[in-house]
Amino acid sequence: MQRKRYAPGRTGSTARTAVVLTSVIGLGLGLGLTGCSAGPTTDDLAVDAKAGPVSPVAPPGRYRTLFEPCGAVPQATLKDLLPGAAALPDAERGKAYRGVAAVTYDTDRRVGCTWKADSPETSHRLALDIERVVSYDPAVSDDSRAQEVYLRKQLAAGIPVPPTTPATPTGTATGTASGTATPPPASKPGAPGAKGTTGTPSATAPTGKTPTAPASGAPSGGTPSTTPTPASTGLEPRVLEGLGEIAYLDDALSTVGASGHQRVVSVVFRTSNVIVTVSYREQTTGSAEAPDSQELQERARNLARKLAERLEE
Numbered sequence: 001m002q003r004k005r006y007a008p009g010r011t012g013s014t015a016r017t018a019v020v021l022t023s024v025i026g027l028g029l030g031l032g033l034t035g036c037s038a039g040p041t042t043d044d045l046a047v048d049a050k051a052g053p054v055s056p057v058a059p060p061g062r063y064r065t066l067f068e069p070c071g072a073v074p075q076a077t078l079k080d081l082l083p084g085a086a087a088l089p090d091a092e093r094g095k096a097y098r099g100v101a102a103v104t105y106d107t108d109r110r111v112g113c114t115w116k117a118d119s120p121e122t123s124h125r126l127a128l129d130i131e132r133v134v135s136y137d138p139a140v141s142d143d144s145r146a147q148e149v150y151l152r153k154q155l156a157a158g159i160p161v162p163p164t165t166p167a168t169p170t171g172t173a174t175g176t177a178s179g180t181a182t183p184p185p186a187s188k189p190g191a192p193g194a195k196g197t198t199g200t201p202s203a204t205a206p207t208g209k210t211p212t213a214p215a216s217g218a219p220s221g222g223t224p225s226t227t228p229t230p231a232s233t234g235l236e237p238r239v240l241e242g243l244g245e246i247a248y249l250d251d252a253l254s255t256v257g258a259s260g261h262q263r264v265v266s267v268v269f270r271t272s273n274v275i276v277t278v279s280y281r282e283q284t285t286g287s288a289e290a291p292d293s294q295e296l297q298e299r300a301r302n303l304a305r306k307l308a309e310r311l312e313e
Helices: 010-038 042-051 075-081 083-087 090-098 142-156 293-312
Strands: 110-118 122-132 238-240 246-256 260-271 274-284
Touching (some): 075 293, 083 090, 142 246, 142 274, 246 293, 260 293
Antiparallel strands (some): 110 122, 122 274, 238 246, 246 260, 260 274
C-alpha cells in the first residue's frame, strides 16, 4: 500500500486556526458575562422597590464637648457666693476657690464641681453639674432627648410645665372661660410665698336639690369657708424666662438641728443638648436668721447667666 505523502505545515496551520477560534469564542463569552453582570436583574429591581425610602437621621446636638467646670466660675463671683472664704487663711481660701471636681467617667458627657466655705454662724456650698445628652436613637435628635431629661427634672421639682396648646376661646359650647391654666401643686415646706391647698365647694347644687349654703359659698353664721392665703412674693419655685432655651428655679427652706435653717436654691436650664444645674445652699446655726430667699436666688441666677453666656462662646 502506498503511503500518503507528508505535507509540512499543514497540521500546524490547523492548530493555529483552532487556537484563534477558541480565543474568539472565549472573548465573546467574557463580554457576554460582563454585560450580564453589569445590569440589574428582575429580582434585584423587585428587592429595591420593596425597600422603600430611607428614613432621615435626626441631627446631632450643638455641643460635642463640655468646658472645665471648676475654672468656669470667676473668682469675683465665688467671693460673693462664698463670703466665709474671705476670713480663711490664704492656703485654705485658695483651696476653697479652686473647688473640687466631680468624679465622672466621661468628661465629654458629664462634668461637675463643688465649692464650700464655712464660718462660725453660716456655711455656703455651691455645686455645678453640666450634662451633655446624646440620643442613641437615629430617629430622635439629641435636643429632643435633652428636653425629655430636662422635663423630668422640672416635674420632679414639683414645678408645672406651661401648657403648649392654645387656650379655648370664650363662648364655646362647653361654656368654659379662655386661658384656664392648670393650678400649680402645693409649694414645698418653707418655700417663699408657699400657699396651702384648700378646696372650694361648688356653688351649684345637683338638679332637684336645694342648696344648703348661700351662693357665695359661706356657711350659715357668716364664717368664711376658707382661710385667706398669703399673697405671692414672686420668689416661689417657677419657670424662668430669658435663660437658655428653657429654665426653672427651685427654692426650699428646711430646719437643721434645734434652731438652724438651710435654704437650697437650684437653677436649671437647657441649651440645645446641654443641661446645666446650679445648686446654691446656705445653712445657719444658732440664733442666726434663716437665709434670705431673694439674695440666694439673685446669686444663683447671676451665675447661671454667666454659664449660659459661656456656652454661647
